[in-house]
Amino acid sequence: MATYYSIHPDNPQPRQLNRLVDALRSGAVLLYPTDTVYAIGCDLQSKTAIERVRRIKQLSNDKPLTFLCPSLSNIAQYAYVTDAAYRIMKHLIPGPYTFLLPATKLVPRLVMNPKRKTTGIRVPDSAICQAILTELGNPIISTSAHVLEDGAAPQTNWVSQATLFDYFDRLVDAIVDDGSEPQYQPSTILDLAGEEPTVVRRGLGWEAVTEWIPEVVA
Numbered sequence: 001m002a003t004y005y006s007i008h009p010d011n012p013q014p015r016q017l018n019r020l021v022d023a024l025r026s027g028a029v030l031l032y033p034t035d036t037v038y039a040i041g042c043d044l045q046s047k048t049a050i051e052r053v054r055r056i057k058q059l060s061n062d063k064p065l066t067f068l069c070p071s072l073s074n075i076a077q078y079a080y081v082t083d084a085a086y087r088i089m090k091h092l093i094p095g096p097y098t099f100l101l102p103a104t105k106l107v108p109r110l111v112m113n114p115k116r117k118t119t120g121i122r123v124p125d126s127a128i129c130q131a132i133l134t135e136l137g138n139p140i141i142s143t144s145a146h147v148l149e150d151g152a153a154p155q156t157n158w159v160s161q162a163t164l165f166d167y168f169d170r171l172v173d174a175i176v177d178d179g180s181e182p183q184y185q186p187s188t189i190l191d192l193a194g195e196e197p198t199v200v201r202r203g204l205g206w207e208a209v210t211e212w213i214p215e216v217v218a
Contacts, residue, residue: 002031002168002175009033009178012131020174021135028173029053031165034068035126036096036204037144038164038182040172041068044139050110053141056171058148064113066098066120068142070133075099075121078106078139085192093123094130096204100191111141118193128178144186158184 005020007013024030027049029042040056042049044067054061069075072089079101081089089099103112103119112119122142124130132140147159147167161181168175188209189200199209 001170002172004165004175004177006177006179007128009180010127012128017131017135020176021132023174024132024136024140029056029171030174030176031145031168031172032128032132032174032176033126033178033180033182034122034129034142035094035124036187037184039142040145040168041141041143043136044108044111044141047108047110050108050141053143054110057143059143061110062114064118064120065111066122066142067111067139068122068124068129068133069139070130071123074139075101075123078104079119079121080104082192085197088190088192088197089123092205092208094125095123095208096125096187097209098122098187098189100189100193100200102193116193120189122187128176145182158182 003023005016007016020030024043027046029040029049029052031038031040040053042053050065053065069078072086072093075081081101085101098120100118100120103117107119145164145168147164159182164182165175186201186203188203188206190209191198191200
């Protein structure tokens with residue numbers, strides 16, 4: 001069974017946070033709230049934990065995984081950012097956006113797109129996520145947590161927090177409870193790896209994208 005961490009959404013308690021980060025450093029997989037959906041995650045540097053995340057999500061190794069960074073300057077350690085991409089991102093982060101960018105050597109192969117050598121990175125507008133990232137000192141994996149019904153397709157309709165927690169209780173090591181009900185509108189995905197920015201998925205915050213990149217190709 002998972003260990004539960006009750007953490008305040010705006011003012012994360014240091015003691016709870018430290019315990020959670022210690023678990024991550026030991027290779028734990030967690031279920032946690034972001035500024036979009038509940039996510040499954042782990043330390044980006046833990047290969048065994050990333051492999052577990054893939055098994056939980058039933059993802060093959062050719063499916064890339066997104067991870068969270070605390071800031072734009074931190075992104076530059078894990079991705080090659082052009083001047084044009086930088087100008088776009090600085091207007092949109094922190095927020096509900098995933099940026100597809102060329103990966104540096106710091107990104108594990110288990111995470112990136114094996115054909116394009118790109119990676120998906122987010123800077124979340126979430127006090128809990130930011131506190132975890134700061135205390136851990138490493139990015140954390142962030143892949144949406146869906147309930148699978150009898151091994152079938154993911155349940156994308158709304159489910160209660162209780163249902164979500166019950167489903168993942170025996171699949172993950174830690175569950176973060178911030179008292180909120182799950183959201184099911186995902187992030188907007190922007191591909192910034194090419195010459196022109198393109199939209200891979202319209203999600204939360206889409207309106208701001210059209211404000212800053214009116215010529216974007218959807």
